[in-house]
Amino acid sequence: MFDITALCKAAKKASYGICAADSNQKNAALSEIALAISKRRAEIIFENEKDLENAKKSGMSESMIDRLSLTDKRIDGIIEGILQVTELPDPSGRVLSEEVRPNGLKITKISVPIGVIGIIYESRPNVTADAAALCIKSGNAVILKGGKEAINSNRILCKIMRDAVSKAGLSEDTVCFVDSVSREDTAALMKMKDYVDLLIPRGGAGLIRATVENSLIPVIETGTGNCHIYVDEHADEKKALDIIFNAKTSRVSVCNAAESLLIHESRLGLLDKIKERLDQKSVSLYCSSACFNALSSKEKVFLATEEDYYTEYLDYKMSVKEVSSLSDAIAHINEHSSHHSECIVTENEEAAALFLKGVDSAAVYHNASTRFTDGFEFGLGAEIGISTQKMHARGPMGLSELNTYKFVIKGNGQIR
Amino acid sequence: MFDITALCKAAKKASYGICAADSNQKNAALSEIALAISKRRAEIIFENEKDLENAKKSGMSESMIDRLSLTDKRIDGIIEGILQVTELPDPSGRVLSEEVRPNGLKITKISVPIGVIGIIYESRPNVTADAAALCIKSGNAVILKGGKEAINSNRILCKIMRDAVSKAGLSEDTVCFVDSVSREDTAALMKMKDYVDLLIPRGGAGLIRATVENSLIPVIETGTGNCHIYVDEHADEKKALDIIFNAKTSRVSVCNAAESLLIHESRLGLLDKIKERLDQKSVSLYCSSACFNALSSKEKVFLATEEDYYTEYLDYKMSVKEVSSLSDAIAHINEHSSHHSECIVTENEEAAALFLKGVDSAAVYHNASTRFTDGFEFGLGAEIGISTQKMHARGPMGLSELNTYKFVIKGNGQIR
Structure with missing residues (x-):
């Protein structure tokens, strides 16, 4: 049986590794991923074919089947997207403010990765690689939960990314894949507050509502636009x-x-x-x-x-x-x-x-x-979604929005 | 029967008024509140006595009774706190970034109030005035839900604040009071996602857990410190x-x-x-x-x-x-x-x-x-709580953390 708790614990552990990684290491991991996807595209297309066959059997609409399809051109697009992310500035470690207080304490507010980000999404398998690339670049571990219609495509993409990340010297659990189509596992993921720091649902209004209603983890609602x-x-x-x-x-x-x-x-x-x-x-x-x-x-x-x-x-x-x-x-x-x-x-x-x-x-x-x-269009270079709520991030979310901050305080024995 | 939906709708409506108010209007409202609390302190002490009597009857501990008590000195402290908030800079309307894109669109990221903030808290009635002052100064409407042991004190404080805010030309619903001790009303408040933008629970671990588990509204967890x-x-x-x-x-x-x-x-x-x-x-x-x-x-x-x-x-x-x-x-x-x-x-x-x-x-x-x-101690001037989660705000939350942002885009007919 699929063990969602073990998966989330592994992601949490891996998050401390990627959090401590420098820009070069994170870019190296992204380059390895891009290379591996390029080299192993035959495997991807083979697995994607299975999803497409199942989709046809189930009577999925032409436009949905098109969204699901990973052609050579789309795989090139995925690779191109990942390489673009390597070019973007690292959002972590920026000094947001710095002050020496009258008592001599030096308080620095500094941007840091969020930790473990869960992405729950539907249909398009491109999201698997796009979201993972943005999470890695921003120093986070990612848990990917795609739709059941793309399970074979998503599984092989995650396997390739895990191998590549590991080759780059990071834990393979930096990229975790929920290899399950059970709703119970999705519901269980939403309760993993001790290990997952943020959930981003990407999909229709139903998915977003279900996530907000069931999650104990903070949720950023995205992409509903009236x-x-x-x-x-x-x-x-x-x-x-x-x-x-x-x-x-x-x-x-x-x-x-x-x-x-x-x-x-x-x-x-x-x-x-x-x-x-x-x-x-x-x-x-x-x-x-x-x-x-x-x-x-x-x-x-x-x-x-x-x-x-x-x-x-x-x-x-x-x-x-x-x-x-x-x-x-x-x-x-x-x-x-x-x-x-x-x-x-x-x-x-x-x-x-x-x-x-x-x-x-x-x-x-x-x-x-x-x-x-x-x-x-806003010049963020990439986007993980468009937030329609007001907490943390509003509007287009780029790499900076996949970071939080911490206060680092240096003293020489100050007491209160 | 107490109508929580009507209350939340009224707060939402009032939030558009306070959001549009300038610093002078907000400071005027705070000054009116400070003046009214000072003038009407006999009423406050009278109502607080009722709470203290009930507390003694119920066998509340000495230290809890002390926390509940509003002495003349404590009321002076409340007034002083409100006046200090008037001195702080207005967090709204700050330009966070500004850029003219190659297509001529000017995109400005600007700090704005969150909207309606619900504060769910226990015991100390000082929180009633402190939290309201911070919400008003940051341009938000506030819904106050205090503990049942302080209901008389909280009710009179809210009444005084509503009168004062109204005298300053803002809607009295800028400060809303959940005049109910029913758990059902608290639970219902947590579902008012269409009208309330943020919930901040202030109290013990049990209150915070219950809020996270039941709320559909984004929650900022505060104040658990191991x-x-x-x-x-x-x-x-x-x-x-x-x-x-x-x-x-x-x-x-x-x-x-x-x-x-x-x-x-x-x-x-x-x-x-x-x-x-x-x-x-x-x-x-x-x-x-x-x-x-x-x-x-x-x-x-x-x-x-x-x-x-x-x-x-x-x-x-x-x-x-x-x-x-x-x-x-x-x-x-x-x-x-x-x-x-x-x-x-x-x-x-x-x-x-x-x-x-x-x-x-x-x-x-x-x-x-x-x-x-x-x-x-961090130089924020005031604090609504200390966030122990990573979304939106982390660590001590001052006025700035009671704002979100919006993107204002000015064009001359650009299309995509």
């Missing part, structure tokens, strides 16, 4: 049309895509043009009655329910509602949003300032698409 | 004696007091002197067999069980164990500690560096008492 575009009274028409079209349709399946349009009641005349633009991608609109009535064509136009305004469609669908003031827009967003990314389109600086201050979301935009909320 | 002093092979004798005596006995009931002594096996000869010093305060020692045997006097000396090494005594008791190496000391601490504060006593800089790096605790000391882990 993002809003607010077209203000003073919006520039072209900017509004471009931003709405881009934010809604450039990639509908991602968390930073817009899901809801708010429009000042004085600008309802713009709705026909907005719809015309969105018609290029056959976007359905779920409208308040005022917006419904303002639209000339009712093709793909529906009346919204209150539920629509809370919905992250991840599809060619958008909810649409008028507001009678900026403060109504802010209040609506704070009530309905998942607090990911929201945008105001306006030429009025005062309105923009009020929106940016009043909207309680990780990323707030003035005249730009919400699609920019992303670790690479 | 702190260690390690006397290294190269320890200075005087420093070792002073630090052990101070860390163990200067105040036994606090979380930064030392609970466990590790001593290098080459220094067992020091144990008699350590005991002699600790005998001044009648400290009982719970020893490994080697340490037991090394002690000449067995008075107040006992053999330790494994359980002792995990125990936060909060009493004139200390566990004692020899280690055969520095790495054994580090491993023992990482296994048994609550990750609060630990100290190495040594004149060897290399040993100190290894200890400070390898020990996984919030505060790690070289040649100084663990008793310094404290918001005031």
Whole structure:
């Protein structure tokens, strides 16, 4: 039987080793991983084939099967990603503040790895290597728990990474793999508070909710995006049309895509043009009655329910509602949003300032698409997820967010 | 019946008001509170008397009754504390980083209040005012849930604070009081994830465990301190004696007091002197067999069980164990500690560096008492608690740790 406690204990022990490793050692481990994945790609493709066959048998959709597939090109992408992580600065050991107190104590606040990070994810086996690379670079041990549909792919990737890490002189348990598809083991992992310091669920709303509800370990919620575009009274028409079209349709399946349009009641005349633009991608609109009535064509136009305004469609669908003031827009967003990314389109600086201050979301935009909320676009170099909660990290999480800090105090016998 | 959902919704609504308030408004609210507490102290003492009477009837210990008591002097202390908080810098609105990306987007990372903070605490009614002051100054609404033994004192303090905050032009719901002694209401509060952004339990290990186990809201665990002093092979004798005596006995009931002594096996000869010093305060020692045997006097000396090494005594008791190496000391601490504060006593800089790096605790000391882990001693000006976990805040939490951040992105029509 799979022993989740033993696995977590092993990860904890390994975490002290990787925590003490210097940048060269961590980069060497990443280089070994990249090399090993390249050399052993035939094994990866062989194991991935098993997952793909099972997926076909189970009647998985084409798009899901595509996500699951590890082609030569995707393996090259994984390797490229790992090598990029070696180029990033080491987030650990930075002096965040330093002070000599009146009693002579020197107090230094210094960034340090978190310890053991558990990643619970669905489907895409790329995450296995991406997440491990970010954890290693940031000095953490990682416990990987992927979806059952990718178990063969994930198992071989973890085996290759464990071998490589060991070759680089670190404990193989720096990368731990939950080789189980049992829900009991996942539930048990969430209780391993003594050994696991952080859980990051990556996947749909159901996975995230289940993790929050069952975990005793601190959780960072990621990637739910009911993002809003607010077209203000003073919006520039072209900017509004471009931003709405881009934010809604450039990639509908991602968390930073817009899901809801708010429009000042004085600008309802713009709705026909907005719809015309969105018609290029056959976007359905779920409208308040005022917006419904303002639209000339009712093709793909529906009346919204209150539920629509809370919905992250991840599809060619958008909810649409008028507001009678900026403060109504802010209040609506704070009530309905998942607090990911929201945008105001306006030429009025005062309105923009009020929106940016009043909207309680990780990323707030003035005249730009919400699609920019992303670790690479923000210049973090990489991203383990986009946090939609407020503790520890908010918005795109890079290597720095996989560190905590400690206080180091040097004295010469001081007592209190 | 008490309606916890309505209370949390009201706090959420009020949080948007206090979030938008500037430093002057927040300081004005704090001044109003300080003034009102001073003016209405007769009411406070009257209500506190009720709690004291109930406590005496229920047979509460003298020391607990003392903690519960609000004397004129203590009320002066509360007022003084609030006025000190007005003097501290506003943690919100600080630019944490700022960058113009190649596409022209200006991305600013800015500190902002967390939103609604729930404080669940036991006994001392001072916490009611202290915690509210820190939350207000940091721009947060606060929900206060105190212990049932202080319900009358807490109720009047909250009433006074709500009146004062309202007089200063902020919503009275900036300070919310859970006027209930039912466990169901406390449990319900812990599920109010849509309205409450953070829970901070302040109290014993049982309260903290119950909060972690039941909360869907992120929790910051505070104040459990199984702190260690390690006397290294190269320890200075005087420093070792002073630090052990101070860390163990200067105040036994606090979380930064030392609970466990590790001593290098080459220094067992020091144990008699350590005991002699600790005998001044009648400290009982719970020893490994080697340490037991090394002690000449067995008075107040006992053999330790494994359980002792995990125990936060909060009493004139200390566990004692020899280690055969520095790495054994580090491993023992990482296994048994609550990750609060630990100290190495040594004149060897290399040993100190290894200890400070390898020990996984919030505060790690070289040649100084663990008793310094404290918001005031660290120069934070005030403290809402000492975090023993790694997410968001670690060690003493001041005003800055009651803020999160958001990304503000300014563009001129950028799309991706």
